[in-house]
Amino acid sequence: MTRVLMEGSEAMAKAAIAAGCRFFSGYPMTPFTETLEYFGKHLPDVGGVSINAESELEAIGMAWGALATGARAATGSTGQGLALMQESLSEITRAELPLVYFNMARGQGDYYQATRGGGHGDYRNIVLAPIDVNEAVELTQLAFYLADLWRNPVQIYGDYLLAHTNETVEISTMEFPPLPPKDWAVDGSLGGTGKSRNINPIGMSKLKHEIEPEAFWRRLHVKHKEIEQAEARYEEEFLEGAEMLVVAFGTVARFVRYVVREMRSEGIAVGYIRPITLWPFPYEAISNAAQNTQKVAVLEQNGGQMIDDVRLAVLGSAPVVALGGFSSDEAGFGIGPIHGTDNIRDRIEHGLAGQEVMP
Amino acid sequence: MTRVLMEGSEAMAKAAIAAGCRFFSGYPMTPFTETLEYFGKHLPDVGGVSINAESELEAIGMAWGALATGARAATGSTGQGLALMQESLSEITRAELPLVYFNMARGQGDYYQATRGGGHGDYRNIVLAPIDVNEAVELTQLAFYLADLWRNPVQIYGDYLLAHTNETVEISTMEFPPLPPKDWAVDGSLGGTGKSRNINPIGMSKLKHEIEPEAFWRRLHVKHKEIEQAEARYEEEFLEGAEMLVVAFGTVARFVRYVVREMRSEGIAVGYIRPITLWPFPYEAISNAAQNTQKVAVLEQNGGQMIDDVRLAVLGSAPVVALGGFSSDEAGFGIGPIHGTDNIRDRIEHGLAGQEVMP
Amino acid sequence: MELEIMLTGIGGQGVQLGAQVLAQAAALEGREVMYLGTYGGTMRGGNTDSTIVIADSAISTPPMVSKIGAALAMHHEFWRDIEGKLRPGASVVLNSTVFEREVDAEGVNIYQVPATEIATELGSPVSASMVLIAAYASLSGIVKLESLIQEMTQSLPSYRQQHVQLNERALRAGYQALDANLAPCWSQTEVAP
Amino acid sequence: MELEIMLTGIGGQGVQLGAQVLAQAAALEGREVMYLGTYGGTMRGGNTDSTIVIADSAISTPPMVSKIGAALAMHHEFWRDIEGKLRPGASVVLNSTVFEREVDAEGVNIYQVPATEIATELGSPVSASMVLIAAYASLSGIVKLESLIQEMTQSLPSYRQQHVQLNERALRAGYQALDANLAPCWSQTEVAP
Amino acid sequence: MSSGSDILQTDAPPSQPAEKLCAFKPDLLLSEDHHLCPGCGEPIAVRMMLEAIKELECSRRAVGVIGIGCYTALTGIIDTDLVQALHGRAPSVATGTKRMLPNGLVYTLQGDGDMVNEGLQEVIHSAARGENITCILLNNGVFGETGGHMTASTVVGQRTKNTIDGRDAKEHGQPILISEMLAQLSGTAYVARCGVFNASQTVHTKRILRKAFQTQLDGKGFSFVEILTMCPTGWFVPVPEGPDYLENVLGSVHKLGELKCE
Amino acid sequence: MSSGSDILQTDAPPSQPAEKLCAFKPDLLLSEDHHLCPGCGEPIAVRMMLEAIKELECSRRAVGVIGIGCYTALTGIIDTDLVQALHGRAPSVATGTKRMLPNGLVYTLQGDGDMVNEGLQEVIHSAARGENITCILLNNGVFGETGGHMTASTVVGQRTKNTIDGRDAKEHGQPILISEMLAQLSGTAYVARCGVFNASQTVHTKRILRKAFQTQLDGKGFSFVEILTMCPTGWFVPVPEGPDYLENVLGSVHKLGELKCE
Amino acid sequence: MTQIKSRGTVNIATERCKGCELCIPVCKPEVLRMSTNRNKLGMRYPELLPGCTGCTACLLMCPDFCFEVYRYQEPILHEVDV
Amino acid sequence: MTQIKSRGTVNIATERCKGCELCIPVCKPEVLRMSTNRNKLGMRYPELLPGCTGCTACLLMCPDFCFEVYRYQEPILHEVDV
């Protein structure tokens, strides 16, 4: 298969279909709409189903129902639409259903939402934040694998630029290790046998009146700890001898990486590290990297959210400075001055000079 | 006025009415239902309106509409119901409306939701976590004041025990410094004058086509930074000479405080510090306290959420240990073994012995 | 001083009402009071407890107590859970008409009151919990009989006012059932109402 | 090598189609390509830009560029924003029929192509952007004419197939408008398709 | 021929030759035990539903999507595959399930609080879409589970926790007649309302449930059964008066009948 | 008496004595400029709405609660007090506003995507409650703002972005006729549907809006006006064909008329 | 003394009975009545008098699955005082 | 040459016109037609021919608030070629 030029939205949807996604439901909202459109156009070709749900609540409900049958299913929106889905996201996590969902965000202000969730109770979703369309294609396929492996929702955190940039990509089904059979999935077949299934967010099975919620919470917690151990992913460059380390994620990191390469080529001692998974956050990698640098800078397109995690990683072993910052357009789609290498360079230079950049 | 014995739910609702709350809307959910019931019974007595909304989404919408008129208005639910309100909470914060809302939570698993929010974009809500009914009565009144002062939503984070415990309380209208007039509130009166109002979550005013979203975000951010400076509240006891500091909040802190007092009376060098505001978190107080102790323990009824903030406060200056933990009942209302001084003492002793307690 | 009192029994024995009246009476007398009722099951017949803490200044004790200064037991069912929490010197008042177990705690003072019998004689077996709380009030001095009567009257919903008289009789009878001041709980300093 | 090409113009001049065809043609030839269109306003007549990055290996450049190696300008409106980004030695191809400004950048190579005039002569003024991209292709060698023709054909929606012929003529004419290889952009090493 | 005391022995199957007409519980129930209140109508309706599924020989293809209300407690004993949905969301969940299991018999079980309050939109949209599922509403006109407050289905005059002297139209508006509303949509193929306030209506309820399921099996589109059920607890009426109260108070507004049968 | 070229000068008020019948914009509009598409029906409907408010002398007591759709762009120029609601939520917001401002004239302005999709439940519940507000629906059968996808109001055969050859009932179900649905509820006092596809219907639209507002002013309960509006962009039809397409395609299903007037 | 015919009978799981009395009025021959005794749950429960027809109405109305219904191959006759 | 009477007239803000043509067919006397020239937005806009009645139909249908409508105190007569 050769590389083709595709828009991010479409490439991700296509990758999802290549990964076996057979159900999609969503409600239009910029810049998520094109993803929805691609599924609508192409899922039927492979015998899948795509529904333009009547609202975000209905979209995630439908995905939930499809997941329960063992199908690979996905939904998505922008962070705003996902805000409406928080009750479901939290409970789907407890029902241990392998949902994949897209946040085609308007900027990076949804970091807290993505990593800490706005649902109730303790739960965590894996969050993959691709830097470009090529990585998005890979991470989308990985998302379905991880979701099934851990029986846990996985979010793909993109944005307007990821959704709308066209890149040459190759989309073919990726290989992953084998997964256990989905013997928990409902298909009706066990009705009347005394062993019928019950897909339930409070871990309840049939005839089990005495739920043990504490044991259930603990089991989930242990699983989440295991995910933290196993799945943290990151990319790093020029850590060696870096006077300052810049931490960034997603599209913004693409600008940062470019500038850091440029500065390094000019002999400026700056390094770069990028969480690919926002949860689990690569605490260890950043903690280690922070041992060998004078300061750690965080460059995120929001008022300062990931900086919490960076501080938690660095834990005082080096100063952590914020390089900003808000960056918006009139339409509210989250495109702004931060999406320019000049602007980024300026921020990094401030950081090197020991100055914070106000968000 | 003398002290009367009242259930927490009712005392808070009564305090809200004393503070001038004149609108309430909510949807039943344990253990929030009694709060809703009290408003329903007693708001009409003072010419107020209480609506049993048809869902949580409708409840918060109604409160939004009432707030827009300048009325003191509130809503609430458990964390699960609040999960459904996240889009609204996030946008009400941007519309700078002084919402007060109750989270009569099922345990302390909603800490992330309360402090980081599950809405989209950057926003923060003040979170007050009373330790008992008496404090709840005060904090409820404070909530309405702070909401108006900062034009920012304020959450009151309670739980099943706070809602259902009866205590002797005195509920009379508290005095607060004067507030600016609500000249932004709609009443229709400026229609046709060219100066009619527009209560808008994206900071848009009439004829202002060129919204400056960045300036808007920044203004909000600065406000939130000011709140962080001004409003952090906490309680502390026995910091002096404490070998270990226990951090806890809400109802759980009531058990912790009791046990710490008991242990101190036995000469055991343990101290206690309690964030009263979960946001803004009392980083400085905890950071200072951590300077003079050997370790900091966090005792929260969840899988470990506030511990992030404690770590962010302590920043490595002392080890931070988790003392757990999940604690549930069959009904899922969040009552469990942690609500026992024996259990708490046991956890604290583990901490003193240098052992973490798994959640 | 903070005194933890636990009422225990099975559904339908008036445990919650008894607790409420006792708690309200203490509040009426200007005490700091906290109480919390718990219901074990959804169906009638499950266990039902209520914890009351009465104090002369701000209460430190959390609402679910691990130690109890006084226990009023309407029934032996579920008594096990309570026994272990009794403080040394705790007062235990038993509804001897139905309580059919040994009390397995050391250093506590046990008072037997045939509450159900007394109440039944007065023509109102459901008033047994009133007998019990009044008996405890008299032996401990925790609240005055008048306070109990007043709060009992206020606690009953309007459609139950016919029970007021029966309950009042039960309270008076209970107050006489034991010698007064057997185990006084308040120091001499009176709390301002 | 990563080459940033920016197409600029006003709405309705075919800027987006031109960019798409150029980008697709490069992809067809096995290059790594990235492109992003932006629309300034909601109404016709607003500015419209498109950024293309073409490279012979994985692209490092982010989608919104601060520096440009080549600019193809259909119109002078909004040219100001672009001028400042030109790299030294950048190629600038202007639609000289309508471009009415001075180019205020030093060290860049300016090529004038009367694209609209050529296209109008061919009977299809809306094909001016095809003329321009083909002219650039010929001077830079960035893609072959055949690739442009092939991708132009594929890019047009089915209900626009009548434009294929006109566009093909415009591409061919544009390809002849300047001397070939005035500013070759690829090193001698060919990229494997 | 027996004699003696009037009261017959009923603590075991009869010793005389007899045919068992009906077992304690339907086959698709795992146990007879549950915690619902005395006199609750929901277990009665669920029995009919499970018998209907069995009679249609769909035990091995039925998937239930359950809402949140008192009936949720029955998920531990219903022996069909189940998906527990959130309060209000069952029809959307069922939509996803049915689309992926076109041969399944996919039903929802919801209360009026779940369906007519919290999830009104979901059921209407699913119906309008003509989704080939069967939605079953247990309508008791209250939020039973949370203590008996008024729902959007409570009829005027009905007692609930917050309308203890009866719902007042001025203050609380009028109830939504959900069956009438759904019948009006062209996406619905079968809509009927029944009630379990006496034995013959209970049998009739099963008949209606069978028709609704059959509609789905025939691929005709959205089918809907509204079953009026007793909630003496939520209504604050004496338990034995539940059936009469249901028939006369709720039933006089939510009128029984087949509203649509295509 | 003038003569010369056929084309008259129209770039200024006439020089001859003349009475101004109608100004460019209604008094309650702050400016004529907006970014909506050529041929959009929404500004026409909004003009009628603002004129109706003015004529009823309610300029100083009207509060609008605005949904999210293309019409939202007009909030910058509508000169009544406004509250911007989230997508779908306007009727609930208006409920809170009206309860606190009983003498206000509280109206919502929503699109079909906003009201019939995302917020279907809110408008129905508000109507059932008999909330004394006026909800105004601009129905163009598409999500105009997000690029013209099908809504729950799109009629069978209508072109939208994802039904470019016309909505197909089999695949996408049938539209919800929201006015009919609301008229059925006893909480509604006034329900009418009109359209702005020609001048007389536009004038009629104002008459209907006046009646709806008057219903609220008289305290009679929920009033509802559905206005069919052109969206040539979303329908993928040539701009000048908008009015005809509206009248014939949407109007033949969403039939004009007063459905309820109490 | 008179004779009453039972064409059917029921097996009642009285320990499960919650005493709701729904079974009582639906029994057409009126052969069910509530006990004076109470079961372990504290509830009164139905008792069967002669004359059951095996109509299953009681079973249909019982929310607690307390009835099993039988039809005798041969009707049973009971002698009762009237 | 013939005479046409204008009882009214319109003031057209052509620079704001988006060329939708909605005003054209609603003008009963058919005195509006689209220009051949384009405005700054690149759009054609309506032009008025003699015979306006001042009926306001154009104004009612214009989404862009391009019309002001006047009624002459005395009708105006135009001489036109037919």
Ligand SMILES: Cc1ncc(C[n+]2csc(CCOP(=O)(O)OP(=O)(O)O)c2C)c(N)n1
């Ligand atoms: C989002 C949400 N809100 C509120 C609740 C609380 N809740 C649980 S059950 C219930 C009422 C159920 O009423 P209904 O569906 O009529 O069932 P019933 O109990 O009457 O059988 C409510 C409000 C919830 N679980 N989820």
Ligand SMILES: Cc1ncc(C[n+]2csc(CCOP(=O)(O)OP(=O)(O)O)c2C)c(N)n1
């Ligand atoms: C919760 C939420 N989901 C999705 C959107 C995206 N959105 C904005 S406007 C719109 C469509 C509006 O359609 P309609 O109300 O019919 O108005 P129109 O644009 O057709 O005038 C959508 C889906 C949103 N703003 N909020």
Ligand code: SF4
């Ligand atoms: S509350 Fe009502 S619906 Fe719930 S179990 Fe009890 S009777 Fe049934």
Ligand code: SF4
């Ligand atoms: S998309 Fe449709 S509704 Fe939106 S402005 Fe354009 S024509 Fe109007």
Ligand code: SF4
């Ligand atoms: S089967 Fe019929 S006759 Fe027999 S006890 Fe039951 S209801 Fe009565």
Ligand code: SF4
């Ligand atoms: S219907 Fe069932 S539960 Fe109710 S009284 Fe009869 S046997 Fe008992």
Ligand code: SF4
């Ligand atoms: S006012 Fe009437 S007659 Fe005059 S131009 Fe307008 S539509 Fe035509």
Ligand code: SF4
């Ligand atoms: S209706 Fe208005 S915008 Fe449309 S063509 Fe006529 S004047 Fe121009």
Ligand SMILES: [Mg+2]
């Ligand atoms: Mg119900």
Ligand SMILES: [Mg+2]
């Ligand atoms: Mg629309």
